[in-house]
Amino acid sequence: MKAGRASKTAEAAAAIRANHHLNANDPVFSDPYAFEMTNSQWRLLLNNALLRKALNSNLMNQTFGKLTGQVVGRSRYTEDLLKQAIEHDHIQQYVLVGAGLDSFVLRLAQQYPQLKIFEIDHPDTQRTKLEKLKKLSNTGELPSNVEFVGIDFEKEKLSDALARSGFQNTQAAFFSWLGTTHYLTPQATLATLHNIASFTGKNSQVVMDYSIDYKALEGIERLGSFAVSQFTRFLKEPLIGSFASQTLHHAVEMMGYQVVEDLSGKDITHRYFNHRADHIRHTHATHLIHLKIG
Numbered sequence: 001m002k003a004g005r006a007s008k009t010a011e012a013a014a015a016i017r018a019n020h021h022l023n024a025n026d027p028v029f030s031d032p033y034a035f036e037m038t039n040s041q042w043r044l045l046l047n048n049a050l051l052r053k054a055l056n057s058n059l060m061n062q063t064f065g066k067l068t069g070q071v072v073g074r075s076r077y078t079e080d081l082l083k084q085a086i087e088h089d090h091i092q093q094y095v096l097v098g099a100g101l102d103s104f105v106l107r108l109a110q111q112y113p114q115l116k117i118f119e120i121d122h123p124d125t126q127r128t129k130l131e132k133l134k135k136l137s138n139t140g141e142l143p144s145n146v147e148f149v150g151i152d153f154e155k156e157k158l159s160d161a162l163a164r165s166g167f168q169n170t171q172a173a174f175f176s177w178l179g180t181t182h183y184l185t186p187q188a189t190l191a192t193l194h195n196i197a198s199f200t201g202k203n204s205q206v207v208m209d210y211s212i213d214y215k216a217l218e219g220i221e222r223l224g225s226f227a228v229s230q231f232t233r234f235l236k237e238p239l240i241g242s243f244a245s246q247t248l249h250h251a252v253e254m255m256g257y258q259v260v261e262d263l264s265g266k267d268i269t270h271r272y273f274n275h276r277a278d279h280i281r282h283t284h285a286t287h288l289i290h291l292k293i294g
Helices: 008-023 040-046 049-055 058-063 065-088 123-136 158-162 186-199 219-234 245-254 265-273
Strands: 093-097 116-121 146-150 174-177 205-211 257-263 286-293
Touching: 008 040, 008 049, 008 065, 040 049, 058 065, 065 174, 065 205, 065 265, 065 286, 116 123, 116 158, 123 146, 146 158, 158 186, 186 205, 186 245, 186 286, 245 257, 245 286, 257 265, 265 286
Parallel strands: 093 116, 093 174, 116 146, 174 205
Antiparallel strands: 205 286, 257 286
8 A cells, every 4th residue: 555545445445335335235234334434536436327327237246246245245244253252252352453444433333332442454544544434423533442553564563553552462352354365475464363363362263354366266257356456456555465275274273273164255155145136246266264262
């Protein structure tokens, strides 16, 4: 991302969530704040009736709808598991790693007043986000159970950033890490997972998405993955990280994680997008993985 401004891919993801919320019948994931969270250029495009109709046509949903499926599917999956963790495992700390322009703070923070929420991201993205959140808040203030922690992922560890916050490393926590590992080397992703395992409490959980090598894909999926990689390169946030699932599983198990489940694109489609009339599906190019510590 360019210094001094929010991540362009975070703005694009917010625009995708906004379009799905506004235009899909029975949205898989509803984010009523996403439209205002993205930038003015995306809002202009989403307000164009002809473009909006084209974007949500069956033809477009059968192709670019796979990107929509990826963005809204990962958010739905994560928040489903977070709810379970709060209600059944009594987890009271939620860490959004690379939080981007997610609007959980406005949507659900007050619903879970006992949940301490830590948003971790680059200061430039956070600066833009905080301005938007305060404007969208009914009171102009943010919930008291939310803490924003700036980090430069290239220069410091997640544990160092959380040490500056009220995070309690003796207590279990739920970590979401979405839309980020694709832009990191596999070594950097594994280093962060190892770091989380080294400082967080027993029974902590991690949910993240990860890319598989586009060369392992076929047909439209391979072409689509290549197209997305070129788009992110154009945004100057290139995709550089991918994993073979078995290799990733072996690596995290050596760190002390249990792989609870690893959902392929087909698995995610079956769970959240089955029999949708609009033909939105999840791409085969990314997986969602749920990990537990101890």
